[in-house]
Amino acid sequence: MKILSITTATNHLNVALNDGDKIVEKNEEDHRNHSEHLDPLITELLKENNLTLKDIDRFAVAEGPGSYTGLRIGITTAKMFASILNKDLVGVSTLAALANGVNDGVIVSELDARNKNFFAGVYRKVNGKLENLVPDGHYHLDDLINKIKELGLPEEVVFVGSPIDKYQDEIEDLLGSDNFKQAAGDNQIHAGEIGKLALNKKAIDPDKMVPKYLRRTQAEIDWHNKTGKAFGPDSDYVEEV
Template structure:
C-alpha cells in the first residue's frame, strides 16, 4: 500500500511516501509558510518516485495537536486529495508520531504550549509496538508529571518533542527522580512515522475530519465570552461580519 503522509503541525514541514518497509521522506525546517512549500514538496517526492497522486492508495496527516494554522493547512490538503481522488484518509496523532520515532521505553511526547503547559501524551514503545498510557491532552507540567508517576517509573523516562532543558530541575523535583532524558534523535515530527501508524488505522470520511487542537481556540473563547452560549460544533462560533 502506498501511503502519502503530511505533517504541518509545527514549524517542521515533512512529507513522506511509505510503501511496505520503504520510506521516502522530505523535510523542511523553520519555514513558517507551509501553504507555499507543501505542494511543491509533495510534487518533488512524487516525481522522484515516478508517481502521481492517483497512484497513492491512502493519505495520512497529523491531525493535532499543533499550530492551529499549520494543522488546518495539512488537513485541508489531505482532505482535498482524498475526496477528489476517492482514496482513504487517515488522521494520526502528532504526539503518537513523535513517540513512534523515539527510542524504546517510557516516552513523554510533548509540545511546549507556554507558561509550563504542554500538549502531551505518555506512551510506551517496545519492539515496534506503541501503546498510549496517558491520553493526549493539554496539561500543566505539575499534572503531567503526576500522570507519569502514576504510570510508574520502573524505567528511564524519555522526553521527545520540545526541549526540556529549562525544566530539568522542576521535572526532577516533581518526579522525585533524575532518571529521565531528552530523546537522542532530532525530536521532530516525521511524516514517515505518520505513514507507519496510518497503515492499520481505520479510514475516516474526509468531510468529517477536523483538527484535534486539544484546547479551545481564542476565537471560541472570545465567542463564548461575547455570547454566553455553550460551546458547540466547530462552525457554531464563527461570527459573520
Template sequence: MKILSITTATNHLSVALNDDDQVISEKNEQDQRNHSEHLDPMIQDILTENRLSLQDIDRFAVAIGPGSYTGLRIGITTVKMFASILEKEVVGISTLKSLAKGIDQKDSLIIAMLDARNDNYFAGGYFGQALTNVIPDGHYHIDQLLEEIKKFSQENNIDQVVFVGSGIDKHDELVQKLGLNYTYGSESQNELHAGLIGKLAVNEEAIDPDKLLPRYLRRTQAEVDWHKRTGKPFAPDSDYVEEV
C-alpha cells in the same frame, strides 16, 4: 500500499512516501510555518522523483494535532481534498503519537510533548510496542504532567522515561525530582517526521474525508471570546479538552 504522509503541525514541514511501513522517500524543511507556500512543491518533488502521480497513491495520512491551528488546517485540508477528488483512503494520526514512534525504547514510558507556552504543554504518554496512549493526549501544566508521569510510573513499576518533542529541557530540575531515570530525544527525534506518520497509518482505519478534523486539544481564542460575548455553551461535540 503506497502512503503519502504530511505534517504541517509545527514549524517543521515534512512530506513522505511509504510503501507500507517502509519509508521510500522523505523531505523535511524548517520553513517557519510558511507551509501553504512550500507544501505542494514538496509533494510534487517526491512524486516526480519516484515517477508517481497522486492517482498512484493508495492512502493519504496527516498529523491531525495537536499543533499550530493554521498549520493543522493547511495539512488536513490538503489531504481531504486529495482523498475526496481521487476517491482514496485517508487517515489522521496524532502528532504526539508520531513523535513517540521515533523512540526505540518501547520498555520506557515515552512522553511526547509540544511547548504550548507559559509552562503548559500539549503532551501524551505512550508505552509498549503498540504505543498505547497511557497518559491521554491533552493540554497540561508542567506540574500536572509531571504528576501524571509519577503516578503511572509508580503504578506500573516503570523507572525509565524518555521525553521527546519540545520545551521540557527548561524544566530539568523539576524532572530530576521525579526520581526516575530519564533521557531526552535527539534533535532529529524531537522533530516531527512524515515517514513515521506513514508507518502508523498502515494499521489505522480509513475514515470519510469529511470526518477528518483537527484535534487542537484546547479552545481557540476566538471560541473563548465568542463564549464570553454570547454566553452560549460550547458545542457538546467539540473536540477540545481545556480552555486556557
C-alpha cells in the same frame, strides 16, 4: 500499500512516502508559510519516485495537536486529495507520531504550549506497537509529571518533542528522580512515522475530519463569553464574533 503522509503541525514541514518497508521523506525547516511550500514539496517527492497522486492508495495527516493554522493547511490538503481521488484518508495524532520514533522507556511526547503548559501524551512500545498510557491532552507541567508518577513504572522516562532543558531541575524535583532524558535525534515530527501508524488505522470520511487542537483558541473563548453558547466540535463562532 503506498501512503502519502503530511505533517504541518509545527514549523517543521515534512512529507513522506511509505511503500512497505521503504520510507522516503522530504522536509523544509523553520518555514511558517506551509501553504506556499506544501504542494511543491509533495510534487517534488512524487516526481522523484516516478509517481502521481493517482498512484497513492492512502493519505495520512497529522490531525493535532499543533499550530492552529498549520493543522488546517495539512488537513485541508489531505482531505482534498482523498475526496477528489476517492482514496483512503487517515488522521494520526501528532504526539503518537512523535512517540513512534522512540523505542525504549516511558515516552513523554510533548509540544511546549508556553507558561509551563504542554500538549502531551505518554506512551510505551510493547512488542513494537505503541501503547497510550496517558491520553493526549493539554497539561500544566505539574499535572503531567504527576500523571507520569501515577504510572509507577520503573523504566527510564524519555521526553520527545520540545526541548526540556529549561525544566530539567523542576522535572527532577517533581519526578523525585533523575531517571529521565531528552530523546536522541532531531525530536521533530516525521511524516514517515505518521505513515507507519496510518497503515492499520481505520480510514475516515474526509468530510468528517477536523483538527484535534486539544485546547480552545482565544477566539472561541471570546465567542463563548460574548454569546453564552456552548462550545461545539467545530463551532461557527468566527461568523458571530
